[in-house]
Amino acid sequence: MSDAAETAAGTLEPQPEPEPEPESRAAGVARVLVSRSAIVTRTIELARELDREYQTAPPLMIGVLTGAVIFMADLMRAMTIPVEIDFMAVSSYGAATKSSGVVRILKDLNHEIEGRRVLIVEDIVDSGLTLSYLMDVLEHRNPIDIRVVALLLKDKQPLPPVRVDLVGFTIPDEFVVGYGLDYAGRYRNLPYVAVLDPTLIGEG
Numbered sequence: 356m357s358d359a360a361e362t363a364a365g366t367l368e369p370q371p372e373p374e375p376e377p378e379s380r381a382a383g384v385a386r387v388l389v390s391r392s393a394i395v396t397r398t399i400e401l402a403r404e405l406d407r408e409y410q411t412a413p414p415l416m417i418g419v420l421t422g423a424v425i426f427m428a429d430l431m432r433a434m435t436i437p438v439e440i441d442f443m444a445v446s447s448y449g450a451a452t453k454s455s456g457v458v459r460i461l462k463d464l465n466h467e468i469e470g471r472r473v474l475i476v477e478d479i480v481d482s483g484l485t486l487s488y489l490m491d492v493l494e495h496r497n498p499i500d501i502r503v504v505a506l507l508l509k510d511k512q513p514l515p516p517v518r519v520d521l522v523g524f525t526i527p528d529e530f531v532v533g534y535g536l537d538y539a540g541r542y543r544n545l546p547y548v549a550v551l552d553p554t555l556i557g558e559g
């Protein structure tokens with residue numbers, strides 16, 4: 356370990372925030388749709404609403420793997436009430452950019468949810484098929500209630516078959532990546548939400 360790293364790890368002195376990278380740094384990104392700073396601001400607003408909503412009975416936050424991981428990590432750290440977390444994995448699109456409508460559980464919860472308040476944390480609601488399937492599965496386990504917070508909701512018809520209680524941003528009906536969302540496993544680490552160059556996803 357270098358001297359600098361030892362000092363940083365040993366003293367716990369506040370470290371300066373790293374300089375933000377230029378938003379256009381990633382190859383293949385056509386344009387940034389939701390900037391990092393917009394996400395930070397909106398996440399804090401959502402956290403305040405959730406703090407109020409769950410003041411008397413803190414929820415079990417359920418992140419839907421893998422895309423919701425980054426949003427969930429930021430959202431829960433902006434909340435001040437005590438929360439517990441768990442994760443579920445359901446089958447995703449793989450390398451396709453449209454939902455097949457076929458959903459199955461790949462990883463189930465570690466917690467029982469009977470008699471608890473549940474907050475599903477989603478990265479994006481597109482057709483709503485994934486969410487509708489999840490709600491159905493979880494409702495059969497008799498929680499007190501299930502609410503949904505999604506970072507992104509696509510503005511499309513028909514409307515999703517489920518209620519999304521809190522939405523970060525409503526976006527146009529385009530395929531997006533970044534801030535947890537992938538295309539063929541890539542781009543999840545972008546700190547913003549972006550639209551890819553259409554030639555990359557075979558739609559150009």
Ligand code: IMP
Binds near residue numbers: 478
């Ligand atoms: P839905 O079932 O069509 O609502 O899609 C749900 C899941 O598909 C989301 O949780 C994402 O993992 C994935 N998904 C939907 N739209 C996009 C997108 O534009 N980019 C990346 N992943 C997406």
